[in-house]
Amino acid sequence: MPETPRYAHPEAIVTTEWLAANLAAPGLRVFDCTTYLIYETGTGRPYRVESGRADYDKGHIPGSGFLDLQGELSDTSSRFNVTMPAPEDLAARFAAKGIGQDSRVVLYSRKNPQWATRVWWMLRAIGFDDAAVLDGGFDKWSVEGRPLEAAETRYPPAQLEARPRPGLFVGKETMQAAIGDAGACSINALSPELHRGEIPRYGRPGRIPGSVNVPAAALLDPASLTFRPPEAVAQAFQVVGADPSRRILLYCGGGIAATLDAFLLHQLGYRDLAVYDASMSEWAKDESLPIEQG
Template sequence: MNYKYSGAILSVDELHENLNDPNLRIFDCTFYLHYEPGTGQPYRVESGRADYEAGHIPNAGFLDLQEEFSVVDSPYRFTLLSMEATAKAFANRGVDEKCKVILYSRENMQRATRFWWMLRWIGFDNVAVLDGGMDKWLADSLPVSTRACVYPTGRIEVKPRPTLFCDHHEVLNSIGQAGTCTLNALTPDLHSGADSRYGRAGHVPGSRNVPVASLLDPVTQEFLPSEDAARVFESVGATPDKKIIVYCGGGIAATLDAFVLYQLGYKNITVYDDSMSQWAVDKSLPIATN
């Protein structure tokens, strides 16, 4: 069994061999989430721009999710812009329909998969995630640059796929539905309710826990082989015949689960934007612990 869309996962060796391809648009998507107890916030967001400037993959630009691709006045950290505004933000950074986009991030790949899922949401498919990200690139002693890269403005035609993201109403209405499996991509302590950083402790009732780490090689941080990833999902009842809703803390980690599901050939996948950042503070919404 192989991943269904091989072009959506790129190895560091493949990227290294094609670094000077003028049709590539490479982007560092890194940002960091720092948990600071007692602040009343689930985390503090830190841009990865400083690390990008200190050293990045040659010819890579930088994408800032918080500053450029999220609603500024939302009560939640990473609320989606409109499709049109999202497409414009990508085009301003050089994404163009004639180019292939390569996305990578540091520490884990969920930052890159968030941008990958957003591009598919607006109908842009010529995009890949760098397997293992910057960590794998550095581990293999591949070249690093401090030269900033700014691509010329591109052009994107929006071809909407609105079902790739959902809101809390859709999640609520799916509770108890036999044809739907809801997955939580957060760590087990957050799913169980042992950690309550998002507000009320716990998870969406009936949801199963598939943490991002369960889909990655613990040493290289690359994606697991497809057979192993398939077993992870099937073990919690997430089978290809069902609608799969994925959530996390703010719609970031969930996109890595969603990315792997897509690679396994699942057809009906949606990510809950705002996720527990919204659900855990809205007392009208049910919550469970175990």
């Protein structure tokens, strides 16, 4: 009988019960990572990125700081909304927010955990492994009636050395080279409609040729926004041919939803994982790159 799938790194997913019991733990650093995408038409861009800071100021998990993904943790010289900075630069930015070598970090967001998984994947890319995502995020915490506070938390600056893991973020060249490669599996984390090319949100509608679709939203319980059980998540990837022996390349609209897929694949024990940072925000507008519909 095959072994029942399980999450290989349970320490990287924490419950609201655990967090409530450990809020005062020394070295714990909790951050609200909320960002919103405001979809627009007629502007020439797929969406406007809006910080969740205003909601944080209204009420957040006690003792948690705020991370502005676009404003504080992204390469602002990039033409894309959210782009991974150089590892040493990013480590310095995290350190300024209070994340140090000995910190235990818990990340959460509102409405969608993909913002927390994006920051988690960025921390992993610079070699920091003691981070976790709050299962169900702020929404579950709030629904359970747990305490909130409005006062801002600022942690003292810390020291954090970058120990980069090359290859966790990749560019269009890697994605193009994987087309037709039996040893690679490219996965689109966007909705089925976007995958099929029914909505021209990012430019040319469609997908990277040969890629398969595992929508990030399908990996969550829609009511609680918690991660689905390991066996359900494993099945979602297995049915599209995402075998652990293959290199798995994940993309979406801008390298956000793809990190949710990547986070859960890591939890399932997959080792060769990469996220296409610019994703369809770049691919769909580059006429030299192939695109597939249907």
